[in-house]
Amino acid sequence: MKVAVYAVKENRGWSLWISLNLAVDRLWWSGALGGSKGWNSRAVSMVILATSLPLGWAVKLRDSFKSRTSMQAWGNMEWRDYIARELAPEVQEEMATGGRGGWSHNEGSLCQPVLNGWTSIELMEDGHERQENIFGATLDHLSHQEDLERLNLALAAEQLAGALAGRSLLQPELEAMLAEQLPNLSGDWRSTAQLVHLQGRLVLTAGILATTERKDGATAWLSRVAMPWRGFAKRRVLPRCQRCGSVATGHTACAACGLMGCAYCEACLALGRSRACALLLRSAALPAVRCTAGSAPTAARRWGLSAAQAGAVSAALGFLAEPRQRSAGQGPERFLLWAVTGAGKTEMVFPLLEAVLAAGGRALIATPRRDVVLELAPRLAKAFPAETLAVLYGGSPDRWVSGRLTLATTHQLLRFNQGFDLVIIDELDAYPYHNDPMLAYAAGQASKKDGSFLFLSATPPKEMQREANSGRLPHAKVPVRFHGQPLPVPLHLTIIPVRIFLKRGTLPKSLTQVLRRSLAREAQIFLFVSRIAHIAGLIKLLRQSFPEVAIEGTSSQDPARAEKVAAFRSRIISLLVTTTILERGVTVPRSDVFILDADSGLFDEASLVQMAGRAGRSKDDPAGTVVFASPQWSRSQRGAISHIRAMNGNAQRNGYISRKSSL
Amino acid sequence: MNTKSIWLKGLQSLLTSSVPQCLICGKHRQASSQLPSICVNCAAAIPWIVSPRCLKCGRHVGCPDCNRGGETSPIICNRSAVAYNSVMREMLGQYKYRGNERYSALLGLMLDRAYLILKEEREKEQRVQRSSPHSTISSFFQNKRAASGILWQADLLVPVPVSDSQLEERGFNQAERLADVVSQRRGIPQLPLLVRKHHTGKQSFKGRAERLADMKHAFAASPAMIELFPNWLGAMKPMDRPLQIIIIDDIYTTGSTLRACAEVIQQMTEAYRYDVEIYSLTWARS
Numbered sequence: 028m029k030v031a032v033y034a035v036k037e038n039r040g041w042s043l044w045i046s047l048n049l050a051v052d053r054l055w056w057s058g059a060l061g062g063s064k065g066w067n068s069r070a071v072s073m074v075i076l077a078t079s080l081p082l083g084w085a086v087k088l089r090d091s092f093k094s095r096t097s098m099q100a101w102g103n104m105e106w107r108d109y110i111a112r113e114l115a116p117e118v119q120e121e122m123a124t125g126g127r128g129g130w131s132h133n134e135g136s137l138c139q140p141v142l143n144g145w146t147s148i149e150l151m152e153d154g155h156e157r158q159e160n161i162f163g164a165t166l167d168h169l170s171h172q173e174d175l176e177r178l179n180l181a182l183a184a185e186q187l188a189g190a191l192a193g194r195s196l197l198q199p200e201l202e203a204m205l206a207e208q209l210p211n212l213s214g215d216w217r218s219t220a221q222l223v224h225l226q227g228r229l230v231l232t233a234g235i236l237a238t239t240e241r242k243d244g245a246t247a248w249l250s251r252v253a254m255p256w257r258g259f260a261k262r263r264v265l266p267r268c269q270r271c272g273s274v275a276t277g278h279t280a281c282a283a284c285g286l287m288g289c290a291y292c293e294a295c296l297a298l299g300r301s302r303a304c305a306l307l308l309r310s311a312a313l314p315a316v317r318c319t320a321g322s323a324p325t326a327a328r329r330w331g332l333s334a335a336q337a338g339a340v341s342a343a344l345g346f347l348a349e350p351r352q353r354s355a356g357q358g359p360e361r362f363l364l365w366a367v368t369g370a371g372k373t374e375m376v377f378p379l380l381e382a383v384l385a386a387g388g389r390a391l392i393a394t395p396r397r398d399v400v401l402e403l404a405p406r407l408a409k410a411f412p413a414e415t416l417a418v419l420y421g422g423s424p425d426r427w428v429s430g431r432l433t434l435a436t437t438h439q440l441l442r443f444n445q446g447f448d449l450v451i452i453d454e455l456d457a458y459p460y461h462n463d464p465m466l467a468y469a470a471g472q473a474s475k476k477d478g479s480f481l482f483l484s485a486t487p488p489k490e491m492q493r494e495a496n497s498g499r500l501p502h503a504k505v506p507v508r509f510h511g512q513p514l515p516v517p518l519h520l521t522i523i524p525v526r527i528f529l530k531r532g533t534l535p536k537s538l539t540q541v542l543r544r545s546l547a548r549e550a551q552i553f554l555f556v557s558r559i560a561h562i563a564g565l566i567k568l569l570r571q572s573f574p575e576v577a578i579e580g581t582s583s584q585d586p587a588r589a590e591k592v593a594a595f596r597s598r599i600i601s602l603l604v605t606t607t608i609l610e611r612g613v614t615v616p617r618s619d620v621f622i623l624d625a626d627s628g629l630f631d632e633a634s635l636v637q638m639a640g641r642a643g644r645s646k647d648d649p650a651g652t653v654v655f656a657s658p659q660w661s662r663s664q665r666g667a668i669s670h671i672r673a674m675n676g677n678a679q680r681n682g683y684i685s686r687k688s689s690l
Numbered sequence: 691m692n693t694k695s696i697w698l699k700g701l702q703s704l705l706t707s708s709v710p711q712c713l714i715c716g717k718h719r720q721a722s723s724q725l726p727s728i729c730v731n732c733a734a735a736i737p738w739i740v741s742p743r744c745l746k747c748g749r750h751v752g753c754p755d756c757n758r759g760g761e762t763s764p765i766i767c768n769r770s771a772v773a774y775n776s777v778m779r780e781m782l783g784q785y786k787y788r789g790n791e792r793y794s795a796l797l798g799l800m801l802d803r804a805y806l807i808l809k810e811e812r813e814k815e816q817r818v819q820r821s822s823p824h825s826t827i828s829s830f831f832q833n834k835r836a837a838s839g840i841l842w843q844a845d846l847l848v849p850v851p852v853s854d855s856q857l858e859e860r861g862f863n864q865a866e867r868l869a870d871v872v873s874q875r876r877g878i879p880q881l882p883l884l885v886r887k888h889h890t891g892k893q894s895f896k897g898r899a900e901r902l903a904d905m906k907h908a909f910a911a912s913p914a915m916i917e918l919f920p921n922w923l924g925a926m927k928p929m930d931r932p933l934q935i936i937i938i939d940d941i942y943t944t945g946s947t948l949r950a951c952a953e954v955i956q957q958m959t960e961a962y963r964y965d966v967e968i969y970s971l972t973w974a975r976s
Contacts, residue, residue, distance in 0.1 A: 279861070282861050296789060
């Protein structure tokens with residue numbers, strides 16, 4: 028889109044603004060709209076610099092603007108030179124891509140009505156305009172009609188500011204939201220948004236802006252050592268998506284701003300296209316609330332927590348209540364809830380949410396998978412019946428509902444800006460967060476600057492484990508399952524690689540033996556393999572060896588996956604051959620786990636621990652069998668086993684293991 | 691990210707082969723030879739229309755609409771590159787609605803194949819027409835010579851326009867971008883002769899009858915073309931055949947859009963006393 032750009036002089040000095048509707052700005056700076064907000068510094072002078080400039084350029088002008096005293100004396104020549112200087116790199120780039128590129132061709136008609144208070148208007152010959160505010164605003168001569176319109180605009184601004192609190196939306200998203208939630212505003216939202224912007228409650232910016240690369244310590248040091256020829260302090264300026272933080276790689280001609288090289292972001296296309304001339308509306312930062320330290324025993328009783336759970340919850344509650352001095356200016360504080368598989372993480376989240384909501388704050392739970400969102404939503408709604416719960420995922424009906432309690436899939440985080448006091452990130456090490464800087468950026472944006480992050484994981488990333496163990500990261504461990512029994516420790520079975528026995532056409536005898544033992548105790552069997560290609564062959568061999576057993580296989584490419592998992596849960600299928608897609612989130616009572624080719628590079632320590640965590644989750648059968656079957660030991664297997672042993676040891680020391688099984 | 695992992699990443703990028711990433715599935719696989727931006731697997735999944743069942747509208751299956759008759763169409767025939775199935779719908783969605791403009795070149799190349807098929811068909815037909823009457827021996831040789839020299843080429847490509855509000859929202863006109871590719875590859879000029887007068891809403895939500903009624907007055911001659919079009923006509927070499935114009939769009943569903951465009955183009959050329967043959971070319975045929 029294109030916007031207007033103007034400079035105003037107040038008593039403090041000059042500032043530069045972009046405008047979606049200049050009429051609103053004229054009113055504002057004449058002082059006619061600010062009454063209720065205690066507005067007292069009216070603009071002395073207003074210079075309209077351009078009426079339709081590509082948004083990206085306008086935002087750049089605004090963000091790089093610094094007031095100078097000499098500006099008071101500037102005429103149109105000086106202002107024009109100033110803009111030409113500031114936009115020189117952009118214009119040059121545009122010319123290089125074949126555009127006509129120039130802001131100078133926007134001498135539009137500037138004959139807008141002179142509003143009250145602006146007693147002289149001077150139209151500069153090339154499209155600049157200067158207005159002198161000589162007598163100041165007098166509201167006396169306003170007609171009743173105009174007065175009413177102003178009142179309506181102010182009311183609409185209140186509504187819009189409320190709807191946008193904590194949000195980060197692109198223009199089409201805003202339009203969709205207004206059409207659904209506030210249809211009375213959807214007609215002239217530009218005027219309303221402009222007023223909210225002038226009030227300082229809404230940031231108007233471009234979807235993509237050129238930003239200087241920030242480098243963290245390690246990388247900066249490395250680039251100096253590894254690439255000394257690049258110069259010491261030379262920093263690259265890269266166009267970055269303001270919504271998802273990725274570097275924008277696409278450049279195309281754009282009909283909306285008229286530029287030949289309008290950048291767009293390819294990383295977050297799925298949520299609507301962010302581009303250099305796309306208007307991004309972000310709510311201004313709000314201060315976070317502080318929770319009062321709750322009493323953990325009460326919470327434990329109310330939510331039915333075990334001793335281990337209650338201990339961790341009390342630590343987390345303490346963390347939420349702690350005053351935030353040490354993190355001033357460094358972004359939200361982090362807390363790690365390190366709970367073993369099957370520890371009952373969800374139950375532990377409830378008291379924390381309750382504390383934040385009770386303090387008047389807003390909380391968000393982000394989880395990687397849609398199934399988890401759908402499963403958790405009714406439980407949350409039941410636990411907090413008085414709250415509006417917004418359930419967000421791709422295509423959810425609640426898309427624009429704003430609730431104090433929000434449950435979302437990770438990508439939905441991109442639609443928020445500093446909106447939450449507590450952001451809970453489930454399965455931190457799972458697929459979408461893992462190695463995706465975009466989602467890390469989104470999570471960072473969603474929390475208020477002085478809010479808190481709570482990470483939930485059974486297998487935190489190594490880096491975070493180190494931070495926690497060295498005391499740099501506040502954390503609480505829940506080393507035992509909710510039923511108070513130790514985690515099953517994996518056994519190792521030495522067998523030949525799957526590839527080879529598939530070729531031979533026979534299952535290794537030792538494998539059939541252990542499988543037979545599991546089947547004899549009527550356990551449900553997860554058989555994990557490293558490759559989808561192995562599933563079909565394996566099923567064939569298994570069906571030959573165990574003709575009486577219901578055996579199925581599933582993978583990410585299986586359209587009937589959901590049905591097969593459901594059938595496995597309800598014991599219709601007793602042996603399921605699968606890949607790491609089922610390593611998390613699936614709870615099947617009375618189950619045993621077999622991991623073939625456990626030495627495969629595709630299984631890291633975290634995924635081995637997660638797969639092993641499928642066994643023995645129910646109260647009735649807490650001691651499942653876990654078998655790592657591989658030709659050789661690997662670091663991941665040893666790591667996983669020692670991880671599980673360490674957690675069991677920790678539980679034992681803390682007395683969390685129930686008496687009867689600790690023998 | 692620590693120092694070690696950065697070094698490892700650097701090393702990895704040196705060691706991994708430079709197999710390009712497929713635009714559709716995102717995997718690093720061998721690129722298709724015809725469509726270099728996608729992999730062989732994704733290229734194999736494209737439902738090309740190599741020989742259409744309906745010679746009128748280029749449909750790959752039997753076509754009740756064309757057999758129904760009654761409607762006189764100003765379009766001689768339509769040809770489409772692919773049949774519109776769910777894979778193609780996803781692809782068009784990525785391009786048109788998500789705005790991944792990397793698809794421009796890919797879809798354009800696909801459209802170019804449809805152009806070649808149309809061209810071949812026309813050349814074959816002209817050959818048959820010329821060689822059929824009075825087949826004396828002398829004229830046979832003459833015809834043979836003439837026939838081998840037959841080259842059919844369109845004179846002009848005209849993209850189906852989108853409305854201003856859609857253009858603002860989307861930032862590009864997909865038909866124009868597709869036409870760009872064919873225009874560049876085949877050296878055929880492209881002129882945006884038409885404008886869309888009113889926004890007809892999303893076609894995909896409407897039934898056949900509704901679409902037909904909607905389309906009647908949706909298009910008009912572009913005001914910008916009042917001078918440009920006669921200039922272009924004037925610059926043409928005098929010909930002994932009618933003008934050959936191809937209308938370009940992304941998808942042919944009922945054909946009402948293309949017919950409405952063709953009617954306007956016909957009026958425009960008639961106004962300058964030119965005979966015209968109008969064809970249409972779309973990326974997909976539903």
